[in-house]
Amino acid sequence: MELRRRDILKGGLLLTTLGLAGRGWAGGPELTVLSDGFLTLPPAFLYGPLSEEEVAAAIAESGFPVDPLTPPCNVTLLREAGRTVLFDAGAGPEFLPSTGDLPGALEAAGIAPDEVTDIVLTHAHPDHLWGVLDDFGDPAFPEAVIHISATEHAYWSDPGTVETIGEARQSFAVGAARRLSDVADQLRVFEDDAEVLPGITALPTPGHTPGHTSFAVGGGETVIVGDAIANAHIAMVRPGVETANDQDPARAAATRPEFLARLAQPTTRAIGFHWPAGGIGRVTQDGDGYRFLPE
Incomplete structure (x- = not known):
């Protein structure tokens, strides 16, 4: 696998590119990470039961002395x-002022919106779907x-979700239902472990949302x-700790250790949506x- 990195100064948008040379990838495919901006999170939404001291210790152990409340949004x-x-499709124009940069990043990469043939969603939170x-x-x-995923689609399309998701995320439910309805003609639902597209296989990773899927x-x-x-x-240094940013904290904490063990295989590279240094x-x-050791 060939790794290339380049900074696009236009708009300050970081692009990190991987050339893939695996089986079934003829024609020179490549993965490029584009910036959609960054989130601004309230402390309680991320820290959950952890104290500020425990969070500070986890950040120090991770080697990334960055503010976890302003994570980047890396669209692959x-x-x-x-x-x-x-x-994922980024946050679009209606979520946060600090997000919604994906259209400019695509323009910098020389791609028009109507040239995108597929959008593969990890889940339906605003910063991933609303774009x-x-x-x-x-x-x-x-x-x-x-x-x-079928599970994710069923959850966010259910009119009852807005009543059960909790007050802090009710706007997420309303926004997801509207957008999934508005693009219903474009949707294709897949089952767990499906080959979504040639060379792209679903990896169920539930907990953050009911049908969260990695690929x-x-x-x-490479794993998205x-x-x-x-x-x-926190998620890497303390993988078994429950945090409030997951909709089902216990299930997410149970999912992480096994998934991280898979990501830690020596032949595997990973791309994290909110990871620093370009995410790869x-x-x-x-x-x-x-x-996490960025490249």
Whole structure:
């Protein structure tokens, strides 16, 4: 696998590119990480039961002395002959002022919205889904097939979700239901462990949301993590700790250790949606936890 990094100064948008050379990837496919901006999170939403001291210790152990309350949003783009795929669609114009940079990043990469053939969703939280609609409320990627897991689609399409999700996330439920309805003609639902597209296999990683899905790409040599490992400090250094940013904290904490063990295989690279330094790198075991080594 060839790794190339380049900074796009136009708009300050970071692009990190991997050339894939695995089986079934003829035609020079590559993965590029594009910035959609960054989140601004309230402390209680991330820390949950952890004290500030415990959070500070986890950040120090991770080796990334960065503010976990302003994580980057890394959208992965796959390009090969005849196919242009986005993993997640970014936040769009209606979520946070600090997000919604994906259209500019795509322009910097020389890609028009109608050239995107597929959008593969890890889950339906605002920073991953809401970008399927543009500033006018129209489909932002009109030619794309939008792939979502059956479990995730059923949950966010259920009118009862807004009553059970909790007050802090009710706007998430309303926004997801509206957008999934507005792009219903573009949706394609997949089951657990499905080959979503040639060379792209679903990896169920529930807990952050009920149907959260990560993806193995290029014969499994690269894994699109999404928010299954939501950050490079608490989620890696303390993988078994329950945190409030997951909708089902207990299930997410049970999912993480096994998934991190998979990511820590020496032949595997991973791309985390909210990981620092461009989001691409290796995961390595460090005692009872793990560390992210960016490339």
